[in-house]
Amino acid sequence: MFVASLAKLRQLCLALPETTEVGVGDDPTFGVKGQTFATCHRVGDRESVWFKASPRTRSRLLSNGDDRRFFTPPYVGQHGWIGAWIDENCDWSQLDALLRESYQMTAPDAQGDNASRRENATTLIARAS
Template identity: 45%
Template sequence: MGTSRDDDPRQRVVAICSALPEATAESGQHIVFRVRGKTFAYYTDDHHGDGRLTFQCKAAPDERQALLDGDGRRYFVPPYVGPRGWIGVYLDVPDVDWAEIGQLAADSYRMVAPKRLAAQV
């Protein structure tokens, strides 16, 4: 019995991010999502042996801090990109809020996409 898209965090993140205008995905163990060459999100699986599934994206400073303050077990500052304003979300926890993942992806996309494309989201 296979895993449905609704049960598979990788497939759900791909569906969310790929739905954004001109978004591309470079896939391997991890997935990099870009719009016109600019990265707006990552999906990571066991990054450097941490054993976790995560979604990472750019976030406005106030939103990032509110997420971290609100639930430090679900959200984290990711290595490498965290100091540049990124937030991480663990996807291997109960009750992932997929609507919130979609909103975070859209917000991050709007931060890096050309204005014409950002306006479509």
């Protein structure tokens, strides 16, 4: 299962301009301009991706205790990162929007008008929730 999920995750992240993948095997890290915006981790026997999120997004995704797709990851969670399980319950459209938001927070000058892009990502995230 994870091989297919990792391939899909790579497709989403590497579609973003100037994104690079660092690391080998099952724990790649994706960055732009030398800054990380997403990283894969195995937590127990489950695979996850950790990424930056705005306070509004974090609040919305983590406040719903019934939604077990998202969690506060150790170490980086206190710095505004969020984790998502990448398994059969993964909503890839929603994860794409979340990864784009993380990318935009990491490289605000990577692409033109980021305010409207951030607004579009927030709209997609809200619709998928």
